[in-house]
Amino acid sequence: MTKGNKILIADDEPDILEIIEFNLQAQGYEVITAKNGDEAIEKAKKESPDLIILDIMMPGKNGIEVCNQLRMIPAFKQTLIVFLTALSDEATEVKGLETGADDYLTKPVSPKVLISKINSLFRRLNKEETGIIKIGDLQINREKYGVTFRGADIVLARKEFELLSLLASKPGKVFLRNEILNQVWGTEVIVGDRTIDVHIRKIRQKLGIDCITTVKGVGYKFEM
Amino acid sequence: MTKGNKILIADDEPDILEIIEFNLQAQGYEVITAKNGDEAIEKAKKESPDLIILDIMMPGKNGIEVCNQLRMIPAFKQTLIVFLTALSDEATEVKGLETGADDYLTKPVSPKVLISKINSLFRRLNKEETGIIKIGDLQINREKYGVTFRGADIVLARKEFELLSLLASKPGKVFLRNEILNQVWGTEVIVGDRTIDVHIRKIRQKLGIDCITTVKGVGYKFEM
DNA sequence: CTTCTGCTTAACAATTTGATAATATTATAA
DNA sequence: TTATAATATTATCAAATTGTTAAGCAGAAG
Numbered sequence: 001m002t003k004g005n006k007i008l009i010a011d012d013e014p015d016i017l018e019i020i021e022f023n024l025q026a027q028g029y030e031v032i033t034a035k036n037g038d039e040a041i042e043k044a045k046k047e048s049p050d051l052i053i054l055d056i057m058m059p060g061k062n063g064i065e066v067c068n069q070l071r072m073i074p075a076f077k078q079t080l081i082v083f084l085t086a087l088s089d090e091a092t093e094v095k096g097l098e099t100g101a102d103d104y105l106t107k108p109v110s111p112k113v114l115i116s117k118i119n120s121l122f123r124r125l126n127k128e129e130t131g132i133i134k135i136g137d138l139q140i141n142r143e144k145y146g147v148t149f150r151g152a153d154i155v156l157a158r159k160e161f162e163l164l165s166l167l168a169s170k171p172g173k174v175f176l177r178n179e180i181l182n183q184v185w186g187t188e189v190i191v192g193d194r195t196i197d198v199h200i201r202k203i204r205q206k207l208g209i210d211c212i213t214t215v216k217g218v219g220y221k222f223e224m
Numbered sequence: 225m226t227k228g229n230k231i232l233i234a235d236d237e238p239d240i241l242e243i244i245e246f247n248l249q250a251q252g253y254e255v256i257t258a259k260n261g262d263e264a265i266e267k268a269k270k271e272s273p274d275l276i277i278l279d280i281m282m283p284g285k286n287g288i289e290v291c292n293q294l295r296m297i298p299a300f301k302q303t304l305i306v307f308l309t310a311l312s313d314e315a316t317e318v319k320g321l322e323t324g325a326d327d328y329l330t331k332p333v334s335p336k337v338l339i340s341k342i343n344s345l346f347r348r349l350n351k352e353e354t355g356i357i358k359i360g361d362l363q364i365n366r367e368k369y370g371v372t373f374r375g376a377d378i379v380l381a382r383k384e385f386e387l388l389s390l391l392a393s394k395p396g397k398v399f400l401r402n403e404i405l406n407q408v409w410g411t412e413v414i415v416g417d418r419t420i421d422v423h424i425r426k427i428r429q430k431l432g433i434d435c436i437t438t439v440k441g442v443g444y445k446f447e448m
Numbered sequence: 449c450t451t452c453t454g455c456t457t458a459a460c461a462a463t464t465t466g467a468t469a470a471t472a473t474t475a476t477a478a
Numbered sequence: 479t480t481a482t483a484a485t486a487t488t489a490t491c492a493a494a495t496t497g498t499t500a501a502g503c504a505g506a507a508g
Contacts, residue, residue, distance in 0.1 A: 090334050090336055090337055093337055093340065094336050094337060094340045097337075097340035097341060097343070097344045098340060098343075100347070101344065102344060102348055103327070103341075103344070110314050112314055112318050113314055113317050113318060116317065116321035116322060116328075117321065117327075117328075119321070119322075120321045120325065120326060120327070123324070124326060124348070157453080157455080158454080159454080159455070160454090172368045172370075173367050173368060174367065174368060174369040191455090191456065191457090192456070192457055192458085193495090193496090194456085194457070194458080194496085194497090194498095195455080195456055195457075197495095197496060197497065198455085198456080198457085198497090198498085198499095199455085200496095200497090201497070201498070214495095214496070214497090215369050215382075216381070216382065216463090216464060216465075216494090216495060216496070217381075217382040217464090217465075217494080217495070217496095218382060221368065221369070381464080381465060381466080382465080382466095383465080383466065415467065415468090416467065416468060416469090417484095417485090418468070418469085418485085418486090419466075419467055419468075421484095421485060421486060421487085422466080422468085422486090422487085422488095423466085424485095424486090425486065425487070425488095438485065438486090440475060440476080440483090440484060440485070441475095441483085441485095
């Protein structure tokens with residue numbers, strides 16, 4: 001499973017850092033680490049991670065302070081933040097969540113559970129736009145220009161690929177014909193109306209199933 | 225803080241139901257309860273809650289089955305689902321999260337923590353501006369160009385969708401025929417008077433219930 | 449140079465939609 | 479109650495929209 005989301009971990013215990021880093025990397029996440037609160041803020045600003053895992057008790061700035069500070073910055077209003085700490089007292093947990101964190105995990109936490117939680121958070125955020133799109137048994141690899149369906153490779157021409165890629169990037173969303181033209185063909189080129197249809201048809205043909213729905217008078221949407 | 229959200233709790237222990245219900249109501253949430261899996265599904269369909277708390281071990285259908293089944297239904301793809309259970313074994317937790325749940329809490333959980341978690345989930349949900357209009361068990365999704373009623377998809381043509389969309393955007397408000405013409409047809413096009421009626425009729429027919437009220441000599445309004 | 453592939457388009461078929469006319473029904477005021 | 483205006487219903491048809499096929503063209507590959 002390849003993700004491609006960036007995760008920042010801040011913890012002062014090297015062992016913990018290492019274990020988590022290993023497990024997340026195995027899942028395909030890109031991992032950055034920080035040894036204390038200040039380093040966490042600094043790296044967060046530089047790397048713009050998609051998710052930040054914060055230990056609460058750290059030398060210097062503690063996790064809650066870090067979270068508070070990051071949430072002040074517009075760029076981090078949306079970022080997922082999770083506390084992971086040995087402090088299991090209720091007051092701290094409530095305080096942590098009220099700071100605007102998305103989850104609070106207490107050590108020790110098993111790698112499997114940690115990963116499930118993280119996957120679950122990303123799933124809701126729908127942030128799987130980097131690299132590989134996976135919907136059901138359809139896989140789209142943007143870098144390799146490859147599409148796999150039920151384990152079998154499917155060869156799509158460039159425009160077909162771009163089009164499917166666009167539609168599948170937000171399953172369920174209806175893309176207006178105009179949107180499609182702008183995204184796939186660009187604003188310069190002008191192509192006839194039937195062009196989109198023909199490409200849609202080819203994709204439908206090659207995939208063998210009808211996962212692209214026509215919304216008449218509006219556009220197309222991808223749905224499994 | 226965003227309150228007024230509807231929460232469905234499913235648990236077979238009356239005591240737990242009561243405690244949670246009390247605490248959530250104190251926070252301003254509207255609470256519905258169910259004593260087993262089947263009842264949970266039934267009430268979910270009828271009430272369209274914003275968040276569902278599921279016990280895993282329940283007579284009849286267990287929580288994971290309920291979650292699975294709900295996630296199959298289009299209307300519940302986005303709904304927040306949280307497991308709350310005494311089963312703290314890792315495998316179950318991972319399985320639960322992979323079913324598409326948003327969180328997994330183990331009993332006993334303190335009311336404060338529970339509430340923090342729930343607030344936290346809602347906080348994140350509201351950040352992602354989903355163009356979803358929700359009135360009772362009717363959902364209108366502008367992005368998907370789709371309408372869901374009691375869990376079932378309803379297919380509306382473009383004008384029908386726009387019209388319903390307009391009326392439902394302000395439930396209770398009476399839209400003058402002129403207003404409707406301007407909003408849905410634009411100022412350019414001129415259509416006969418009966419045209420609106422015909423579309424209203426089609427919507428009424430497709431929805432199966434009469435949630436659009438005629439105000440004679442004035443216009444129409446949407447009401448559940 | 450030839451062959452192949454991908455992209456676009458034209459032309460036509462198939463489908464869906466939306467508007468209207470004609471008629472029935474309902475609400476309201478006199 | 480009745481007359482009247484407003485809305486509901488139904489069927490029908492034209493227009494809008496999309497699906498399909500085949501053909502032409504340009505550029506890449508052989």
